[in-house]
Amino acid sequence: xxxxxxxxxxxxxxxxxxxxxxxxxxxxxxxxxxxxxxxxxxxxxxxxxxxxxxxxxxxxxxxxxxxxxxxxxxxxxxxxxxxxxxxxxxxxxxxxxxxxxxxxxxxxxxxxxxxxxxxxxxxxxxxxxxxxxxxxxxxxxxxxxxxxxxxxxxxxxxxxxxxxxxxxxxxxxxxxxxxxxxxxxxxxxxxxxxxxxxxxxxxxxxxxxxxxxxxxxxxxxxxxxxxxxxxxxxxxxxxxxxxxxxxxxxxxxxxxxxxxxxxxxxxxxxxxxxxxxxxxxxxxxxxxxxxxxxxxxxxxxxxxxxxxxxxxxxxxxxxxxxxxxxxxxxxxxxxxxxxxxxxxxxxxxxxxxxxxxxxxxxxxxxxxxxxxxxxxxxxxxxxxxxxxxxxxxxxxxxxxxxxxxxxxxxxxxxxxxxxx
Numbered sequence: 001x002x003x004x005x006x007x008x009x010x011x012x013x014x015x016x017x018x019x020x021x022x023x024x025x026x027x028x029x030x031x032x033x034x035x036x037x038x039x040x041x042x043x044x045x046x047x048x049x050x051x052x053x054x055x056x057x058x059x060x061x062x063x064x065x066x067x068x069x070x071x072x073x074x075x076x077x078x079x080x081x082x083x084x085x086x087x088x089x090x091x092x093x094x095x096x097x098x099x100x101x102x103x104x105x106x107x108x109x110x111x112x113x114x115x116x117x118x119x120x121x122x123x124x125x126x127x128x129x130x131x132x133x134x135x136x137x138x139x140x141x142x143x144x145x146x147x148x149x150x151x152x153x154x155x156x157x158x159x160x161x162x163x164x165x166x167x168x169x170x171x172x173x174x175x176x177x178x179x180x181x182x183x184x185x186x187x188x189x190x191x192x193x194x195x196x197x198x199x200x201x202x203x204x205x206x207x208x209x210x211x212x213x214x215x216x217x218x219x220x221x222x223x224x225x226x227x228x229x230x231x232x233x234x235x236x237x238x239x240x241x242x243x244x245x246x247x248x249x250x251x252x253x254x255x256x257x258x259x260x261x262x263x264x265x266x267x268x269x270x271x272x273x274x275x276x277x278x279x280x281x282x283x284x285x286x287x288x289x290x291x292x293x294x295x296x297x298x299x300x301x302x303x304x305x306x307x308x309x310x311x312x313x314x315x316x317x318x319x320x321x322x323x324x325x326x327x328x329x330x331x332x333x334x335x336x337x338x339x340x341x342x343x344x345x346x347x348x349x350x351x352x353x354x355x356x357x358x359x360x361x362x363x364x365x366x367x368x369x370x371x372x373x374x375x376x377x378x379x380x381x382x383x384x385x386x387x388x389x390x391x392x393x394x395x396x397x398x399x400x401x402x403x404x405x406x407x408x409x410x411x412x413x414x415x416x417x418x419x420x
Contacts, residue, residue, distance in 0.1 A: 024056045025315040030074040030087035032067045032142070032300055042335045050322045057315045066193075067093075067300060068381070078102060078305060085308040086316040088300040091129035092376035092384075094137045095215045097303060099378060104306045105135040109317050118321055121342045123365075128373035130301045132215075138301030140341040141324055141332075144267045145295040145364045145371055146201050148288070149274060152281040154179055154262040165263075165285035169205070169231065172263075172288050176241030179262035186241035188261040189232065193249025195391040196384050197298060198265060200375045201287055203228045204294035210387075215377045216419045220387060220409040221402075229394055229401040231290075236395070245396050267298060268364035271337025275358070284360035286367045293370040299338065330354075339365050379415040386411040 029047075033039050040063050047059045064070040067090040077084045089097070097103045110119055122140055130138030152162035158178045166172035176186025189198050200210050208224035211217065219225055235242040256264045257277050265287065274282065287295050302320045304313055322328060329345035332338060334354045340346050346355070346365065355361045377383050390404035399407075 025311050026058045026060065026083070027085045027312060027315055027319065028060045028062060028077075028083045029319070030062050030064050030070050030077070030084060030089070032065065032070040032088060033063050039336060042332065046323055046328050046331065049328075050319055053322075054318065057319070059319060075100075075102065078307065084305055085312045086302060086304050086320065088142055088302055091138055091140065091143070091297070091299060091301040092374050092380050094130055094132055094301070095376060095378045096380050098132060098137060102305060103137055103303045104313065105137050106139060106304070107135045109304065109313055121344060122324075123341065123343065123368055125297055125368040125371045126339070126341055129297065129376055138303050139320060139324060141300060141302050142269070143297060143299040143339050143341055144269045145297055145339075145367045146197065146265050146287060147268050147271075147295075147363050147367065148263060148265055148285045149256060150263045150283050150285065151256070151259060152283050154184070154259060158262075162281070162283070165283060166288045168288050169290045173235070173239050173241065176235070176263070177239065180241045184259055185243060185261045187235065187263040188242055188247045188252055188255060189235070189265045190249040190252050191246040191392060191395050196375055196387045197296060199229060199232065199387070199391055200296045201265070201294065202232055204296065204372055205287065205290045205292060206231070207291035209372065210375050211377055213373070216416050218377065218383065218409060218412040218416070220390070220405045220412060226401045226405055229391065229405060233394055233401065246392055269299065269336055269338045271360065271364075272335060273337070275337075284363045286363060286370070295367050295371050296374040297368070297371050298374050333361065337361070377412070377416060378419045382415055383412045
């Protein structure tokens with residue numbers, strides 16, 4: 001047996017003083033970057049704060065593109081045996097992730113009253129997509145609603161009240177006509193990227209949900225849904241206030257900043273990017289109503305992968321609790337435009353001061369009162385793709401709303417039949 005002498009003790013202590021701590025637990029986190037702004041730097045900054053407070057944990061953030069890219073890459077890593085312990089993925093992916101047995105419920109990770117209090121601290125509307133069959137599978141972080149951005153300078157030039165955005169579909173059409181010129185459109189609603197999301201918003205406003213709350217039934221061919229898609233098409237075909245064909249998600253923000261459209265519907269996740277880049281006075285409003293106000297929630301939830309070790313799961317939970325804590329949620333909201341995910345975030349001094357100086361930062365949160373869970377079913381990606389294709393075929397004039405939505409409904413029923 002080696003004797004531990006005073007000299008050896010001194011050498012060990014000296015070495016400990018000069019040698020940095022080695023992380024005992026390493027986490028790989030997949031993360032989507034789907035909208036504008038320097039989001040990677042913001043996430044990196046929050047992660048660095050966590051690592052400083054938890055020197056035994058090392059976090060590797062992999063930025064994987066949009067939400068679909070992130071899901072595909074994260075699950076491919078799992079299938080290949082590569083390390084992946086947590087991810088921010090679509091809130092609407094929960095059904096498929098559960099079905100594929102990739103994730104663990106947060107109910108099975110929390111251990112004490114403080115954990116339970118944390119799990120119950122989020123806005124209920126943001127929890128809806130992550131709660132399935134009595135358990136919580138996803139926790140909100142990068143969350144949004146769709147909001148209406150509008151150019152107040154163009155409103156003034158058209159003789160409209162710059163403090164009054166449309167509150168009804170009829171007002172949106174009439175104001176859109178006043179705002180449409182040879183050089184600009186009155187409104188643009190994106191129809192690539194996430195067309196199902198925009199149709200869901202319109203359908204909600206028309207009094208119709210697109211899916212049941214158990215993930216096995218869709219209502220694409222309902223007369224109210226058909227009427228909704230026909231109205232969307234009428235904005236370009238009949239009223240001439242929106243471009244014909246499709247409107248690109250990825251370039252819409254720039255079109256708005258270049259005054260090519262006076263109004264746009266987009267994620268609140270673009271708010272800070274618009275604020276920093278707009279060279280004109282702009283406003284943000286809730287989406288207009290037809291039969292009711294409404295927007296689906298959107299964005300990403302944290303998920304913990306089932307194949308992680310117990311130590312990794314605990315470290316992942318610690319990281320998620322840190323990133324969703326009021327102070328970090330407030331910083332995230334200010335830096336990006338995404339919502340603070342809990343009421344406590346809006347009670348922080350930082351977010352109180354920010355929204356006092358910039359009230360548009362409250363619009364997405366206030367719209368939660370009228371929000372519903374984002375469209376989600378089993379086989380979500382395939383069901384959603386069918387609906388996206390139907391929407392685009394109508395907006396481009398290839399099919400009627402009735403025919404396209406009937407086809408999408410038939411496809412959805414085939415995909416969902418095994419789950420009923």
